[in-house]
Amino acid sequence: MRLPIRAVTPKTEFAEIIGWVHEVRDLGGLSFFLIRDRTGIIQVTIPKKKVPAEVLDTARNVSRESVVRVRGRVKAIEKAPGGREIVPEELDIISIAESPLPLDVAEKVPAEMDTRIDSRFLDVRKPRVRAIFFIRSMVTCAAMEFLASRGCINITTPKIVAAATEGGTELFPIAYFEKEAFMNQSPQLYKQMMMAAGFEAVFEIGPIFRAEEHNTIRHLNEATSLDVEVSFADHNDVMDLLEDLIVHVYGCVRETCADQIAELGVDLTVPAKPFPRIPYTEAIDIANRAVEEKLSFGDDLSPAAERAIGDVIGQHYFIVDWPTDIRPYYAMPYPDRPEFCKAFDLMHPRMELSSGAQRIHDHDLLVARIRAKGLSPESFEFYLRTFRYGMPPHAGWGLGIERLVMTMLDLSNIREAVLFPRDRHRLMP
Numbered sequence: 001m002r003l004p005i006r007a008v009t010p011k012t013e014f015a016e017i018i019g020w021v022h023e024v025r026d027l028g029g030l031s032f033f034l035i036r037d038r039t040g041i042i043q044v045t046i047p048k049k050k051v052p053a054e055v056l057d058t059a060r061n062v063s064r065e066s067v068v069r070v071r072g073r074v075k076a077i078e079k080a081p082g083g084r085e086i087v088p089e090e091l092d093i094i095s096i097a098e099s100p101l102p103l104d105v106a107e108k109v110p111a112e113m114d115t116r117i118d119s120r121f122l123d124v125r126k127p128r129v130r131a132i133f134f135i136r137s138m139v140t141c142a143a144m145e146f147l148a149s150r151g152c153i154n155i156t157t158p159k160i161v162a163a164a165t166e167g168g169t170e171l172f173p174i175a176y177f178e179k180e181a182f183m184n185q186s187p188q189l190y191k192q193m194m195m196a197a198g199f200e201a202v203f204e205i206g207p208i209f210r211a212e213e214h215n216t217i218r219h220l221n222e223a224t225s226l227d228v229e230v231s232f233a234d235h236n237d238v239m240d241l242l243e244d245l246i247v248h249v250y251g252c253v254r255e256t257c258a259d260q261i262a263e264l265g266v267d268l269t270v271p272a273k274p275f276p277r278i279p280y281t282e283a284i285d286i287a288n289r290a291v292e293e294k295l296s297f298g299d300d301l302s303p304a305a306e307r308a309i310g311d312v313i314g315q316h317y318f319i320v321d322w323p324t325d326i327r328p329y330y331a332m333p334y335p336d337r338p339e340f341c342k343a344f345d346l347m348h349p350r351m352e353l354s355s356g357a358q359r360i361h362d363h364d365l366l367v368a369r370i371r372a373k374g375l376s377p378e379s380f381e382f383y384l385r386t387f388r389y390g391m392p393p394h395a396g397w398g399l400g401i402e403r404l405v406m407t408m409l410d411l412s413n414i415r416e417a418v419l420f421p422r423d424r425h426r427l428m429p
């Protein structure tokens with residue numbers, strides 16, 4: 001029976017494994033193969049005079065990255081990976097790989113990001129790259145388990161919609177029979193509508209689509225957002241929840257992904273609570289002490305400003321109390337100083353991870369805010385009507401999964417954290 005490679009130890013007597021040929025070395029009388037599956041790498045040693053003729057024959061024809069089955073005796077050997085090797089009695093090629101390979105999975109020849117993404121299925125065979133996606137899987141599983149334990153209901157909302165969510169121009173139009181439709185930018189309106197539906201606490205992990213034209217190392221045109229919305233909660237309550245989630249997720253990854261963390265060579269420290277909460281005006285002051293292009297009240301934070309503040313704070317933090325004018329129409333203004341609103345961003349020292357707010361739950365105020373943004377309340381009627389039949393106060397946030405993984409693992413490009421990134425120039429694979 002096939003054993004995962006990791007389960008073959010120096011004490012195993014006999015093993016059958018199936019995996020990809022990671023490396024081939026021929027030293028004349030002796031040849032070595034490294035065979036890889038998702039659990040690890042093992043050396044297969046072929047002393048030419050001591051193995052069956054069929055094994056030798058097959059070994060001569062096998063190419064790197066072919067899938068092979070090996071059955072043989074296991075020997076403890078110090079110098080080999082994992083301190084053991086297999087001397088095969090049987091060797092079959094299950095699926096031969098063409099040569100040359102478009103990409104060196106053993107990473108002896110480095111490849112540009114574009115080459116890597118062009119052959120992503122091969123790129124992801126690299127233990128280092130696979131480790132990223134193993135951890136990403138743990139991040140989303142841990143987040144879901146955490147939110148379920150806090151009473152949040154997992155929902156799924158439409159990705160094909162008739163109206164912009166965030167206002168803005170970053171919409172992908174699509175042809176929807178005889179109507180115009182768009183790929184949804186955010187589950188925002190739907191998660192709020194579920195508050196009117198009485199669900200009280202919901203979450204969704206799903207794609208968001210942003211037609212941002214610029215190609216940067218931290219933007220995707222299709223990203224994954226973890227969205228949360230909670231009734232009878234204000235911005236502080238949902239910041240507490242977000243902070244707890246981040247700490248929980250980091251803790252789970254540290255506990256369960258030690259091998260992957262070691263493979264990536266990152267120092268994964270669980271962030272300490274509470275995260276500082278810095279008012280927007282103070283954040284601007286901190287940034288202006290460091291950046292050349294000074295910011296004024298009402299400016300969004302430039303990447304340089306974010307980095308400057310991050311350098312000073314040195315850990316995860318929130319920027320709170322934003323000017324109402326630069327936040328979406330649904331953010332709740334403070335009643336006593338309506339030029340500021342109950343919105344926040346969760347920041348990693350390198351970049352923004354999440355945005356959120358307490359929402360306006362008063363119908364007429366919401367209509368006024370939509371108008372003030374130059375949008376038409378008519379196109380939001382499906383959303384606005386849910387505010388006319390009993391809408392509880394509520395708050396929530398959206399957290400970018402790729403950015404969370406990127407900052408957690410200190411990746412230099414957001415594309416490292418997506419299997420098949422969509423950017424300005426890429427629709428394939």
Ligand code: AMO
Binds near residue numbers: 186218219225396
């Ligand atoms: P916002 O637009 O700030 O807020 O998005 C929330 C988070 O989603 C991630 N994100 C992206 N990641 C990669 N590429 C992109 N193009 C991209 N766009 C967004 C970021 C960002 O912080 N409706 C609100 C959330 C809310 O208030 O609940 C919203 O969508 O990490």
